Amino acid sequence: MKKKITPVVLVVVLIFLVICVGILSIFIKKYTPSGKTIDGKTYFQLTGDDEVGLVVNHELEDAKVKIVDGRYYVEDSVVGTYINSRFYWDSQQQVMLYTLPTEEFQITPESTQYVTSSGTQSTDYVILKQIGDSFYLDLEFVKQYTDMDYTVYEDPARVVIRTKWNDLQLVTVQKNSEIRQKGGIKSSIVTKVKKDDTLYLQEEMDNWSKVSTADGYSGYIKKEVLSDPVDDTELHASTAPEYTSISKDYKINLAFHQVTSMDGNATLAQMVADAQGVNTISPTWFSVTDNNGTISSLASADYVKQAHEMGMEVWGLIDNFNSATDNLTFLSSTAARANIIQQLMEQAAAVGMDGINLDFESITEEQAPHYIQFVRELSIACRNQGLVFSIDDPVPTYSRHYDRTEQGIVADYVIIMGYDEHYAGSTEAGSVSSLGFVKAGIEDTLKEVPAQKVINAIPFYTRVWIQPFGAGNLTSEVLGMDGAANYISEHGMDTYWDDEVGQNVASVEAEDGIYTIWVEDEQSIGEKMKLIQENQLAGVAEWKLGFERASVWPVIAQYLQ
Known part of the structure; x- marks a missing residue:
């Protein structure tokens, strides 16, 4: 007699089958690719018929291109950020400026014309459109002055732009x-x-x-x-404008000469009497004195003549140290920038200078776009007058927004101020210019500026730091090389070589506190010069004449051969 299948067994089998089906369903769901496709308009985030998606160097941007009268317009801030940073909006004069190697032109909103130094140029379209509160540049016009390609696609509407050609x-x-x-x-x-x-x-x-x-x-x-x-080995013929540069066929050895009065010019021969190998001198002659761009001048034709007779070029320095001025106010004024440049060119021609050294410091991120526009405009004037144009920069750690890439294109030399690692306002004692600090400054700068344009400036000074016992504040005092040596001797300070900072360190514990000096001497300067030589930089600069001792000059010279 056949045994009957009990209801319990049947239920178990059914449960097992359900579980198997469930597991199989989960397995299939887990390993079956999604077939959902994102709609093109959704992908390019298009919400209106006048909007076109924007892709720059393979990256989809949030910004949109506008279609007006069948032409493609891109907001000026987007052009500046992603395509060509040399378009600059002057909000005071309500014009768009564009700088080329030897001239600058202006575009007025809603105009089919633009004004250059050689006259007015015309197009058959509006170059700069105002849409709402924003300004948009015609894309084809931008292309005329930019090393770029672009292609327009439909369904969905998008513009694909390419400005980068390497490392793909x-x-x-x-x-x-x-x-x-x-x-x-x-x-x-x-x-x-x-x-x-x-x-x-x-x-x-x-x-x-x-x-x-x-x-x-x-x-x-x-x-x-x-x-x-x-x-990617695709050959690309660049359409970028050519920025010519003055490049000396020797290593630059530039000494900064702090001149604070006309009488100070008479000290030149005395200051460089022992300066073996110096071929360039930069006197601190010019300063911006008001927000209209007026400058003060200590320039002297006799000084230039004397320097030339000693085999040195003169690169007059201009600073922004006057407390009566506001960087943002005068840098954001096209008229003030032009005023500074015109006066500098007149002074250079009057005294026979060979170059201009720009030493604008404490530039903030807000001021940076106006500062780099001033750099571009000053480069035009220097290029047209045959003057060497050099720029002094803090190490990149403190000034990422200075746009060294642009500086490296438009200027002849970029000078790293490889000092003030620890300064008067520092809350802790330390080196003015440790080896690691200098090394990082050079390496970071070389990421943006070619080595043949980079000069590293070294300090001839140091600081003695006094940390009082108790609740007193840390203080410091600047010392030149001989001053530091005398201070160490007079105070009986113990000295040891610190490999990490590349300096001798002197210290002593006195009744009132701890005194410490990170010494700048022939040995520390030699270590910095090794970095300049190893990185094949364009040369060295020194701040400042009068702080050094004669024995340091042969040390510098041997690394510039």
């Missing part, structure tokens, strides 16, 4: 596939690609790679469907 890698798709919004098969599809399509590789991970297409889409694709990356 390409991959080839090995089989039909999808680019997804994120890495993972459950992420939505951005666009589909076919076998043999070429993509730009942006980032390579373990299983997925971030890529972009030539028509503006970016996302992630399975690494296994891509070929090995190869360098």
Whole structure:
């Protein structure tokens, strides 16, 4: 007799089957790629018919291009940030300025013309449109003055712009596939690609790679469907304007000469009597004295003549140290900037200077766009007059916003002020110019400025730091080389060499506190000069004449051979 299947067994079997089906369903769901595709308008974030998506160097930007009368316009701030930073909006005069190597032109909103030094130029379209409270530049006009390519695509509407041509890698798709919004098969599809399509590789991970297409889409694709990356060898003929530079065929050895009165000019021969190898002198002759751009001058033709007879060029220094001025006020005024430049050029011609040294300090991020515009405009004047144009910068750690990349293009030399690591207002004692500080300043600057344009300035001074016992505040006093040596001797300070800072350190504990000096001497200067030589910089500068001793000059000279 056949045994009957009990209801309990049947229930168990059914439960098992349900569980299996559930597990299988979860497995299928987990490993089945998403077929959801992001709509093109959604991907490019388009909300109006007059909007066009914007992709710059394979990155989708939040900003949108506007279509007006069939032409494409990009907001000026977007142009400046992503495409060409040399367009500068003068909010006081309500004009757009653009600087070229030897001239500057102006564009008035809603005009089909722009004014250059050679006259008025005309177009058959409005160059600068005002839309609401913003100003938009015609994209084709921007292209005339920019090393760029752009392509317009439809459905969805987008403009794909390219301004970078180096360090790009390409991959080839090995089989039909999808680019997804994120890495993972459950992420939505951005666009589909076919076998043999070429993509730009942006980032390579373990299983997925971030890529972009030539028509503006970016996302992630399975690494296994891509070929090995190869360098993009496409030849590109640059259309960027050529910025010519003055480059000396010798290493620069520039000494700063602090001149505070006309009588100070008479000290030149005395100050450089022992200065072996100095071929450039920079006297502190000029200062901005009001917000209209008036400058004071201590320039002297006799000084220049004497320097030339001693084989030295003269690069007159202009500073912004006058407390009666406000950097933002005069730098943001096109009239004030032009006034400064005109006076400098007149002074240079009158006394026969060879160059201008720009020493504007404490520039804030708010002031930075106006400062770099002044740098561009001053470079035009110097280039047209054949004057060497050099700029003094703090180390990049303190001044990332100074736009050294632009400085390295428009100026002849960029001088790193490799000192004031610890200064009068510092809350802790330390070196004025430790080796690590100098090294970092050089390395960071070389990321933006070519070595043949970089000069590193070294200090001939140090500080004695006094930390009083009890609740007293830390104080310091500037000492020259001989002054420091005498101070150490008079106070019986113990001295040892510190490899990390590349200096001798002297200290003593007195009744009232601890006295410490990070010494600048022949040995510390030699270590800094080694960095200049190893990095093949354009030369060295020294602050300042009068703080050194004669024995340091041969040390400097041997590293500039």
